[in-house]
Each structure stands twice: as C-alpha cells, then as structure tokens.
Amino acid sequence: MPDSNGLTGRQQFFLQSLFPGEDYLDAPERACVYGTDASRLFALPWAVVRPREPGQVRELLRWAQQERIPVFPRARGTNVVGGCVPQGGGVVVSCLGLDRILEINEEDFTAQVEPGVVTGDFQAMLRNRALYYPPDPASARFSTLGGNAATCAGGMRAVKYGVTRDYVLGIEAVLPGGEFIHTGARTHKNVAGLDLTRLLVGSAGTLAFFTKLTLKLLPLPPAQSTLMVGFGSLEQALAASAAVFQAGILPVAMELMPRETLDCVARVVAAPWPQNTNALLLLKHDGRPEGLREELVLTRRALEGVGPCFLVEARDPAEEDRLWEYRRLINPASFRLGTDKISEDVTLPRSKVAEGIAGIREVGRGHEVSVLTFGHLGDGNIHTNIMFDRDDQRQSRAAAAAHDQILDLVLRLGGVLSGEHGLGLTKRKYLERQVGPVERGLFVLIKKAFDPCGIMNPGKAY
C-alpha cells in the first residue's frame, strides 16, 4: 500500500473524534474516489471527513489552521478541471451531508440552502411553487448548489438569465481558523461595503468553506419552447444567430452544434437532422404565453430569412427535453473520437465568435487533430474539445501545440480562457496569459487575507 497518509496518529484521532463512525475514512480503498473528479486527475487524500453540521466545519478549520493541514472542500466532484483533486495531500471535506433546504421564502423570492443540495432537485421543488432558479449547468441534475457556487457554474440559460453568481445574494462560510462569516443579505439590492459574496462565488474553495447560501429566485415563466434549426453551412448558422439578436430577441439559450459535433452525437444516438445539415442551432424561449408567441414569430422570421434546411419546434417539456438531450450527449459522445481530451471553454465577445470558430478549426486542421467546437453561442462561450490518444506520441504533441495556439488566438480576439469551467488544476498555468502581474498580485493578497496559511484547496485556480 502506498504510504500516503500525512497525518499523525494524534491528528487522525482528532478527526475520528470530530467525525465519528463512517463520517471519517482513511482506508485508501474507500477514500480513493474522493481523490478524483471529472477531470480524471487523481491524488489520494490523507483522509475524508463528512460533516453533518456547520459546527463541525468550524472545529475542523480551527484545527486545520493550527496544524497547517490542507483542506479540500468537495461536493459531487463533477468539475472537469481538477478543482477537487487533493494534490499534495490533505483532508477532503465532503459537504454532501449538509443537504438541507432551510427555507423557501415566496414573499422575498429567496431561498436558504446548505451546499450539498442537488441543483436539479432544488429546481424541481421550486417548480411546484411556481418559482425559478435559472442557472443550469449541464450537470444540474447531479451536481450541487454548493459546487455550482464554488465554481460559479454557468449553463445554457446564461444568455438571458446570467450565471450562478447572479443568483447568490449571501453566503455563510467558515474561514480557515474557524471563524464564521456572513456576506451579503437576503435583499435583492445591497451596496454596503465590498461585495464579498461575488468574490466568494467562483473562488473554487480557495477562500472559505460554504455552509449556507442565500439564493435569489424568480417567478417561474409559465410558458417555454425550444427550436432546433439546421443549416447547410456554419456561416448560415452564425448569420441566423446574429439575425435573432438583431430582431431584438434575447433567447433563454442559444446553442451551436457544427457538423463534426453532429456526426459525433450521431454515433451515439439516431439523429433527427437531415444529412445535409452542417450546423445546428438550439434555441430556448420562455415567458408569458402571449409574449412567447410573438417572440417565436419574430425568431422564426429571423431564422427563416437565412434559409434553414430543417426546423422543429417543441412546446411540451418532455418534447423539449428530447431535443436538449442531443446537446447533453456531446461530452460523452466526444470520447468516440479519441480516448483523451483537452477540454476548453474559452469565451469570445459575440462579434468575434465566427472568426474564433473559423480560427480554431483551422488550428485543428493545421495540427491534424480532431477539434470539436460547440456550445453556448449566445454568450460566446465556445466549448473546444481537442480529442487525441495519449498513447500516440504524434497526437499528444499535436494536441498540446494546437491547445497552445487556440488559447493565444482567443486572447488575441479579446476573449477569455474559461467562461465557466474555471482554471482549477489543469489550466492554472495559463492564467498569466490573460491576467496581468498587478492583478495577480491582488489575487495573492486577497487569498492571504482569507487564508493566511494557505490551507484552503491549495494550488488551484489562480
């Protein structure tokens, strides 16, 4: 057995006392899954603990700071950048036992939740009360609100509704050292002091451990619909997208699936689009029925002006879900093109998306590697998957070179390295290409202010 445990007997005893019974694990066989996430990177944790009460987190962080033991917050480990991997060793803290919905306030349009609540379950519960929490990362059905807040998860509805950060009004968290902080409020407006809430959202577990989130809710739009539109060329699809915005329409979501992506998905399921489809748009609209009807008329007029080869409209939630399933299948289907993947979610200004996609494809062709570009066309967040086989040295080298060139291209066009995945462990080294030294210096100072001993998820994000 590898000698992986950096804890002394006394330290293990402390953790076992604070987390009795099965809430403490250190057998490598049981603990190993807590050392990985959807990035598929791995480092074995020294121990795993499962708090059931915020008070246990306070005691844990007081002790961890005293002992200088690294602490790695974890929810369901669905991030793709190694954000949960306990690199260098330490204690993984699973927040899945903190999974209570503490309050849904229909007058204030707010909810208070613990971090382990599953986003999809929360949204389903709200729907029964005609309330709405819009952020919808692709993992919403199996990821948590705490994980979504730690990573500032985006999703397809970001075009109209924004991202997780726009829906977190306040946070209760524990600082390294054991102090509780309460940021923000349950009001929808608040400008007193610095906005620590927005700073904590997306901080990837590097500043504090979240124990409670106050979330902003909206009334549930009573009607919604989805359009799936196929075009003979990518250029037509991009022109159609621009035409929709120019018609004054802001759809809930606007997703792009170019030819390579469509072919890839068609390897996993039977495709509804005709053979001559070279690019597909998926659009979602919502609102009051009468407004939605008008919006759909305008949208269809804009799309049809570009001459689509295929158009389906779904108004029934089950039918809509069937159309969106093709979008959700891209990630798993991509592994049919190569066993390994460099996954980027670069984001471009809307006006540069066409140029960016063309450039990225060109880079792929130049290096003879499969590159899939798809995703959130509406907000410029283009997912870029470079597929390769790690055992093939030529492919590995080509993928790395293509990756490098794509990041440069994106930054040259005024884009950013990541729209929603974060930099985690896998992309942290690229930060300096986008963020200057003075700003990075501020990151370091902020980190020090929250976490003077550097024990919170060390080595991640920035």
Place this chain on the structure above:
Amino acid sequence: MATHDNQKSRRAGTVADKERECILCGRCLEVCPLFIATHQEELSPRGKAFLLDKALEQGELGDPATARQLLGLCLGCEQCAQVCPQGRNLPRTLRRLKAEQPGWQSWVWRVWISQARWIWPHLGLGTCLLPQRLAPGSAFAGLKSLADRPRMSAVIRGLPRAARLQGPTVLFPGCVARWAKPWWTQTAQTLLGSADEVVLDWSCCGFTLGQAGLTGPRLDACRTNIALWRLLGRPAVATICATCDAALRGYADEPGLFVDEAESRLWSQAVRPLSALLDPGDFVRIDESRVLYHRPCHAQRFDRGHDPDEMLLRGILGSGFCTSAKGACCGLGGVLRLSAPELSARVGKWYWENVPDPEIRRVVTGCSGCVLQLAASAPDNVVVTHWLDLLGPAEGCVWFGERVWDSPGLCAGVSSRAKK
C-alpha cells in the same frame, strides 16, 4: 505524492466486457439508490468503477479484500447502466467478479441456507434448490408466515378474462406467487381466462441466482424454462413480476440457450408483462383512496420511461395514482439484503422517509422482491401488496370458487366488452 493521470493504463483493463472506460462524469450519482440514501461516494457506481480500476486493474491500492468487500455493495438495480453515457454496466461487471471470487459461492449457499426463511421465496426451491440443498423443515417453517393472504378491500374491479390475447398464452408466476402468494397466480390466471389450468412447473427465472454469482444453477434454471416453453408449443408467456420479466427477456442475450436466432427472437417476443395485455378501460376504480405505485428497478421502460404496470394503474386510477420519489428503491438488492443488511435497511428507510404523500396507506408494485422487502420495512399503517391485490371481481361476481364469474350476464357492465 505526484498527481497523475489515470487514463493511460485503463486501456490495459482486464475487465472482459470491453466496456468504454468510465469518464467519471457523475451522471450515475443521480440514480443510484445506495448513493442517494447514504451520500457516500465510495458506494456510488462512479466510486466503485474508480476503485475497480485503481485497485484491481492497476494494483495501486493495497488491500484487495477491502476493495472486494466494497465492490460487493451494489443493489444490482442497474439504474446506473441506464444513464451511463459510456454504455457501461457496472453491476454486471461486479456480478462476474463475485462469481470469480474464491469462496464466494460457498458463502452464498451457507447464508441462504441459514436464512432460508427470508430468501426462500426468491428462488425456485421446488425445482432447483430444495431437493439437493435444503432440509425441508427449515424452509417450510418460513413459508407459513408468508402464505397468509392479507385481508384488504379491493380498490378496482375488473372482468375475468380481461387480458387481450393474441394467441396461446401461459402464465409465468415466479417463485413468490407460486410458492408463497398463490392468490396472485389465481388472480392472474383469472385475468388470462385460464383459472382452472394447473400451475406449470417452471423453474426459478434465474435472476437472484445470477445476481449472487451462481452462474451454473442460473443456466440450469434457464434451460428448464426454455424446455418447458418448447414443450408447450412456444406460447406467449405472461409475467407478473418485473424482475422475472427482466430475467426471462435476458435469456435472449445468453449464447447457446436457443437453437437459433429465430427461436431466440420468438422468445423475446413471447415474454411480456400481464399488465401489457390489459386495458385500463376494462376496469373501474371503486375506492377513492390514493395508491402509491413503486416502480421496480427492473421494470421495462416504455413510453417516456413509464413501465407497463405503471401505465395500466395510472390509466385505471387516474388522480388516485402517484409514484414514489426519484431514486426510491426498496433496498432488497438481491444478496445485499444478506451481505450488508444495514445498508439495505438504510435504502429502505430513505424510501419511507421520501414517500411523496404522507396520507398514503396503500403501496403497490409489480415485483415480488419489492413487495416482500417494502412490506417488511413499511410503517404500521401502510399496506404493501402486489398491484394484483387491488383487484376485486366485477360487481355481483366473485373471483374464485364458484363459476359465477364465468357468466358475463351477472357482471354489472364495468367492462367495455361486457357492454358489447
């Protein structure tokens, strides 16, 4: 300790399925009842897939015994296989591992024999176990308590011979109906219009045997059943247990059981749930109380994920019908009930804590195992039965005994066909 990527050596995997590798996406976390009830990632399909890779294939973790013990903790419901984007079927892999584990089979036999009272109804003891393995006394002692027919009011009425048959059809009641709940068999045969026929000498469907890693006895059971089906002239086979139904359908995937492709196809078409042969329009609801339907893990998924039992009951009960929460599982999990009773109990506890309507007093399902497991864990004021137990005869008729139900004229016109 160096962080490293574990993708590379996966390709040298020894797992024979040639499955695509687990990408650790986490989709299985949404559906695994064991994970939902415990919040323990090491018990999730993703956790076990990762452990399998680390411990057994890469040999990176030290204690194979601990790893194997953990890998054995699976309900076998295969919910994860239904959502896995890589098309992996982890429970199947785990079953094979169990079967290959030295000492496993003798352990299973020992526990089954000592706990015969519990496991007895799940196996075709009459045909595949009892003569060779068990002393009659121990098994029959348990039988008595299971064989008491509960007294309960009917919730729906229907006609005998309600099933719409397209040719000769025989009933595969399954071990529980055959040996412990004979009235299920009678009700089902009444619906099929074959109440007088003797119960056919089917063997165990083989599911529990297969899940326990007892490959040999399972194949014997499959062969016995197929031989009987041939003898009967390859009729349609109606099932009343979702797990039996899944097991029987699974015969078609087993190489060497059928003489050729055509016979295998014929078998696949022959096996169907009784509920799929019934029309909700031939039944009426006579009791307003709400009924909670528990969908068995092994139920077939048809239109939009609904299963045939669910579609029938939803059609008959309308607003009086509701289903259990997402991820709800009875907790039986084949041998998990024996190998890790505390985990099985936690899954069951989660089930009752997450019943969507606290006023529910009647829970029905279409799997024999689920009926037994849920009935054993249900609160005192809740009755759990097979959905067949909801059925009473048409008005003015009795189900069994006298042949009154044989005369449609005596029935008060609840059936569309009776009106014709």
